[in-house]
Amino acid sequence: MLPISKTAAERWDHTLLDSIGRTLATATDGIKALADHLTTDEAFARGLVDAVELIGDGANRVVVSGVGKSGHIARKIAATLASTGTSAYFVHPTEASHGDLGMITAEDVLILLSWSGETAELANMLTYAKRFKVPIVSISSSRDSTLGRNSDIALVLPKVAEACPHGLAPTTSAVLQLTVGDALAIALLERRGFSAEDFKTFHPGGKLGAQLRLVHELAHAAEQMPLLAVGRPMSEAVLEMSSKGFGVVGIVDEKQALVGVITDGDLRRHMAGDLLSQPVEGVMSRNPRVVSGDLLASAAMELMEEHNITVLFLVDEAGLPIGILHIHDLLRAGLC
Structure with missing residues (x-):
């Protein structure tokens, strides 16, 4: 291993750690803004409650979708929902346009993620959902976007600064999307009285499965x-x-x-x-x-x-x- 010069060490301390600290602080500010949004934006709060009731009152399955970073967050939301007792899976919008729309039924609920609300790849899913009356819950930053206007329940997140100095790479916005997904999953878990024993059914392996054994x-x-x-x-x-x-x-x-x-x-x-x-x-x-x-x-x-x-x-x-x-x-x- 090469020795680290004093100059390099100083650069490590003052440049890289400052950058990391700014990212963490920006994410923290974003979460605080989201928590404040829940108490100051009645439409957002009502939308979250309506989404939980819509899914909890008889949705066959929850289909979650998004593109790019929103797609990765959508996969995580689907996995969290499934592991906490809500039947859910991820469908990629491109695959949906080439046959996977057949996996979605009128008894399902769609959760669509797009920070701008203008993701072109979601257009076919929106059209299909409107045709077959599949309810849509959207998570975006704009109620007036194409996605927001065509949603049954539009969860509009507060505008927050990205950690990326250019304001381009989805960072804080992705954290907010994930947090809303977690909030929906846990609210559904508590609403149905999902117990540790139920949790064990879906997590039989690994250390978590061991902790849930009796x-x-x-x-x-x-x-x-x-x-x-x-x-x-x-x-x-x-x-x-x-x-x-x-x-x-x-x-x-x-x-x-x-x-x-x-x-x-x-x-x-x-x-x-x-x-x-x-x-x-x-x-x-x-x-x-x-x-x-x-x-x-x-x-x-x-x-x-x-x-x-x-x-x-x-x-x-x-x-x-x-x-x-x-x-x-x-x-x-x-x-x-």
Whole structure:
């Protein structure tokens, strides 16, 4: 690697970082302008609510489209909608003009993106939508544009400065389009009560899928649980702990409810000549931390990290142990 001269280092500090800072500040100003727009432009606010109701009240699918940078944002919006429970997909306007219009039905909703509202490639989609009465939601910066005038719901964004010093490359404008798409997706998610369990259905893979798994799916149950009854000697607790390999043994009362646990730490704290002859209730830690089987695995991981523990017992509503979860089970599932 070549050494960096003092002059180059100064240029790095004062020129490149200044440029990066201006871009971030411009994007921040754009988001603030959009948030202010929501409270000051009644038509924009009403349009967002109407769009959520239109899509949520029975749209078969949402078809999202745009060209250039707007097209890339449209793809992301479609993906976000689909992953949060709204059936959606992207159609490229050029492909639509060569047969893919047949993928769009009167039961669908079109979301069309164009910052200027004058994107020529969208013309055939507009014509088709008008002919077959497909409702159009547009995201642009001009209500008086061709796209704005021909939309059932026109979401008109505030005029903002691009980060590009020439005002040409779509930067801040793309951020605003994406933000509006995210706002629609999350409003639809909350409107339909889309739960973490629903989310898991669409995200079974990767770390996100692991975080959305429930602890009962990862826990060990039945004969794998290290359990011992109150009144038994510590010698049996040590054997049970060693044979099951979790570094812990759960103590249950006469009703089989979990009332305590004995860990390696408890053994060290009570180390004495008569330890093995003591009853387990004299050594156990009472009121152990337990979880229900329907807790998210990510929440179990947070609980373990917060309290510096490596094992959790799963209990039912009566306090009966139904499983045991080790931090290694979470690691194997891909949570870290």
